[in-house]
Amino acid sequence: xxxxxxxxxxxxxxxxxxxxxxxxxxxxxxxxxxxxxxxxxxxxxxxxxxxxxxxxxxxxxxxxxxxxxxxxxxxxxxxxxxxxxxxxxxxxxxxxxxxxxxxxxxxxxxxxxxxxxxxxxxxxxxxxxxxxxxxxxxxxxxxxxxxxxxxxxxxxxxxxxxxxxxxxxxxxxxxxxxxxxxxxxxxxxxxxxxxxxxxxxxxxxxxxxxxxxxxxxxxxxxxxxxxxxxxxxxxxxxxxxxxxxxxxxxxxxxxxx
Amino acid sequence: xxxxxxxxxxxxxxxxxxxxxxxxxxxxxxxxxxxxxxxxxxxxxxxxxxxxxxxxxxxxxxxxxxxxxxxxxxxxxxxxxxxxxxxxxxxxxxxxxxxxxxxxxxxxxxxxxxxxxxxxxxxxxxxxxxxxxxxxxxxxxxxxxxxxxxxxxxxxxxxxxxxxxxxxxxxxxxxxxxxxxxxxxxxxxxxxxxxxxxxxxxxxxxxxxxxxxxxxxxxxxxxxxxxxxxxxxxxxxxxxxxxxxxxxxxxxxxxxxxxxxxxxxxxxxxxxxxxxxxxxxxxxxxxxxxxxxxxxxxxxxxxxxxxxxxxx
Numbered sequence: 001x002x003x004x005x006x007x008x009x010x011x012x013x014x015x016x017x018x019x020x021x022x023x024x025x026x027x028x029x030x031x032x033x034x035x036x037x038x039x040x041x042x043x044x045x046x047x048x049x050x051x052x053x054x055x056x057x058x059x060x061x062x063x064x065x066x067x068x069x070x071x072x073x074x075x076x077x078x079x080x081x082x083x084x085x086x087x088x089x090x091x092x093x094x095x096x097x098x099x100x101x102x103x104x105x106x107x108x109x110x111x112x113x114x115x116x117x118x119x120x121x122x123x124x125x126x127x128x129x130x131x132x133x134x135x136x137x138x139x140x141x142x143x144x145x146x147x148x149x150x151x152x153x154x155x156x157x158x159x160x161x162x163x164x165x166x167x168x169x170x171x172x173x174x175x176x177x178x179x180x181x182x183x184x185x186x187x188x189x190x191x192x193x194x195x196x197x198x199x200x201x202x203x204x205x206x207x208x209x210x211x212x213x214x215x216x217x218x219x220x221x222x223x224x225x226x227x228x229x230x231x232x233x234x235x236x237x238x239x240x241x242x243x244x245x246x247x248x249x250x251x252x253x254x255x256x257x
Numbered sequence: 258x259x260x261x262x263x264x265x266x267x268x269x270x271x272x273x274x275x276x277x278x279x280x281x282x283x284x285x286x287x288x289x290x291x292x293x294x295x296x297x298x299x300x301x302x303x304x305x306x307x308x309x310x311x312x313x314x315x316x317x318x319x320x321x322x323x324x325x326x327x328x329x330x331x332x333x334x335x336x337x338x339x340x341x342x343x344x345x346x347x348x349x350x351x352x353x354x355x356x357x358x359x360x361x362x363x364x365x366x367x368x369x370x371x372x373x374x375x376x377x378x379x380x381x382x383x384x385x386x387x388x389x390x391x392x393x394x395x396x397x398x399x400x401x402x403x404x405x406x407x408x409x410x411x412x413x414x415x416x417x418x419x420x421x422x423x424x425x426x427x428x429x430x431x432x433x434x435x436x437x438x439x440x441x442x443x444x445x446x447x448x449x450x451x452x453x454x455x456x457x458x459x460x461x462x463x464x465x466x467x468x469x470x471x472x473x474x475x476x477x478x479x480x481x482x483x484x485x486x487x488x489x490x491x492x493x494x495x496x497x498x499x500x501x502x503x504x505x506x507x508x509x510x511x512x513x514x515x516x517x518x519x520x521x522x523x524x525x526x527x528x529x530x531x532x533x534x535x536x537x538x539x540x541x542x543x544x545x546x547x548x549x550x551x552x553x554x555x556x557x558x559x560x561x562x563x564x565x566x567x568x569x
Contacts, residue, residue: 051447077449085447091440093504093552094433102437103448105430112458115429116422122429129430169449 004029004205005050005173010059010069011229012049019045020229023059027173032199032206034220036213036240038249041226043209044086047175050207051083052076064172078106080172084162084179086209092151096142096161099150100133103168107132133168139198140164156187160194167198173205174198180212188212192219217241225249263556275413282409292409296477298517299412300470303419305497305509307466310423312495313504314432315459316439317367318375322494324362324382325464327486328355329471331395334403334481339394344406348415348472355468356461358385363460367453379488390483400482407477415473419466424506426462435459439504500541502548507555512548 004027011021020042027033035043048054050061052073061069068076082103091099108125115122137143140160145153150161159179166174179195180188192215199206210216216223217237225233225240227249233240240246278295281287287295308322333351336342342350366377395401426432434455437445446452475481497516501508519537523530541549 053443053447073443073446074449074451077447082449083447085444089441089444091437091444093440094436098433098436101430102433102445102450105434106449108430110430112426112429112431115431116425118425126429165448 002029003027004031004064005207006062007050008060008062010046010049010056010061012045012054013057018229020049020056020226021058023226023231025224025231025234027205027207029172029205030199030203032195032219032221033208034216034223034237035207035209035226036211036216036223037226041249042229043226044177045229046226047083047177047209050076050175051081077169077171080170081175082166082169082171082173083175084159084166084177086177086181088158088162090150090158090161090165092149094150095147096150096153097130097133097137097146099161099165100136100168101129103165104129104133106170136164136168139201140194156183159183159191163194163198167202171204173207176206176208176210178209178211180210180215188215191215195219271417275410278409278413293477294517294521295409296407296412296473297521298514299416300474300477301494301497301513301517302416302510303466303470303473304494305501305513306419306423306506307463307470308494308498309501309504309506309509310426310435310459311463312498313502313506313509314427314439315435315456317456317460318371319378319460319463320375320488320491320495321362321378321380321382322463322467323486323488323490324378324385325355325359325467326471326474326490326494327382327385327389327483328358328464329468330475330481330486331389331401331471332468333472334401334475335395337406337476338401338403344411344476347476348411348469351472351475352465352468355471356465358468359461359464360457363457363464367456367460379491382486382488382491386483386486389486398483400480402480403475403478405476405479407473412473412477415469419469420506420510423462423466427506431455431458436504496538500538500548502545502550502552504552505548505550505554508548508550508553511550515549 007023007025010023012019023046035046037043045054049056052071052075055070059069060067064080066079068079091102094102108129110121110125134143134146137146140163142157142161142164145157150158153161163176163179180191183191195206196219198204208216208220220237222234223237223240224231225246232245232249233243235243278287282292304322304326311317311319329351332354333347336347336350337344362378362381366374366381369377389395390398434445434450437448437450438452438455442452497512498509500516501512520534523533526533
């Protein structure tokens with residue numbers, strides 16, 4: 001197995017606050033990794049650095065053999081990393097289909113003039129985007145909603161659409177930021193199956209932030225634990241469960257009698 | 258196949274509209290007063306639609322649109338009056354230079370957001386106006402005399418091209434990219450959209466058609482003056498777009514027609530004109546807070562009867 005992502009000494013400082021520091025992690029191709037930690041531990045900040053939303057103040061991110069730290073988000077995405085958001089960020093006034101089509105942007109290459117003049121290349125490109133987007137919607141059971149505005153979808157479906165959209169951007173590495181947040185146990189269970197399915201189908205490597213321990217322990221092969229901006233543990237689910245540091249971070253220190 | 262049928266449907270309607278008005282004008286049934294109202298209407302439509310692509314589609318709140326109108330007006334005036342070029346070339350030159358001005362203004366300012374962008378664009382429009390005010394070659398504060406060359410044909414073709422280009426742009430992967438920026442810039446960026454590029458492109462296209470409107474405008478009033486292109490003009494255009502509904506092209510067109518008619522008829526009541534005009538605006542915004550059309554298009558209205566026909 002070869003390494004897809006290698007993070008060394010990653011850190012970011014906001015003013016005097018070191019939000020994340022000294023994070024070292026790696027991901028092999030095809031792995032499904034969990035990133036957990038208490039609220040405010042810096043998980044989403046780490047995601048934002050991986051996807052280019054924040055430029056790290058120290059350290060390097062090597063993805064697919066290239067250093068990508070500090071690149072703008074659209075370049076990172078085109079390079080093969082795409083993500084979902086913790087607080088859903090769909091294009092609310094666009095239809096479900098168009099949400100996916102936006103992420104499919106780079107699939108076609110007809111330019112602006114071609115579109116304005118409505119040349120054949122425009123129609124071919126748009127058709128290709130439409131077919132591909134519909135295929136993604138179908139996988140997520142969203143094809144029946146394709147003309148609905150994204151804001152009108154039920155909550156669970158909006159979460160699914162976020163994943164469909166991220167997938168349409170054509171990633172090698174998919175970052176999921178709390179995909180099961182607010183879902184009931186049955187929805188969570190379906191989501192687990194769906195994640196396992198797309199991982200196989202699209203040869204994805206997946207990094208997952210999640211608070212739902214059942215989900216994380218159930219599907220992740222390895223887990224990294226962040227607390228106060230630093231990695232405090234990594235290992236298989238069984239190792240993590242038994243790690244005293246992790247238990248301390250989540251439950252607090254044991255009181256000495 | 259269905260999509261091109263829809264297009265030809267609109268093309269036929271537009272052609273009929275053009276021919277009918279042209280016949281009415283040549284037979285003298287429409288006097289100069291109405292002709293002028295129609296041309297003003299066309300100019301307002303071009304301005305509104307060209308601002309719609311910046312504010313309604315891309316969500317960049319620019320209130321300096323009159324600056325690009327001024328560039329189009331003055332450059333085309335220079336081409337016809339000082340250089341003796343034919344009108345069509347002057348129109349193209351005016352639009353192209355307005356587009357360049359749009360690029361020049363857009364590249365530094367579009368990294369700003371919301372209120373800051375509004376103030377920056379307002380400032381740039383004023384700079385453009387002051388530049389014309391201080392160049393004697395174009396008459397300075399006294400203004401510039403421009404031959405009357407605009408007619409119904411120029412105005413109508415201008416509107417047709419503006420609407421066609423902007424609606425074609427909007428209904429493509431490029432337009433969707435712009436709308437995604439309006440909806441959520443961070444998400445758009447994270448989906449692989451080069452947001453800076455598309456903001457600048459939308460701004461440049463908007464400036465181009467504002468310049469086109471400027472060229473037609475300059476050759477319709479015999480006379481252009483820097484004061485005409487002050488920030489009040491920018492607000493006039495903004496009002497049309499907001500009234501029509503942010504994000505709706507047909508809304509912009511309808512609002513431009515509506516407001517031109519209202520303000521033309523109100524010229525008979527000079528004392529109360531602005532009061533009534535403002536009251537109309539307040540009433541519309543009270544009862545239709547998202548504008549006349551919201552984000553809907555005329556084509557959406559036909560969808561209910563013909564299910565299965567997707568938006569072109």
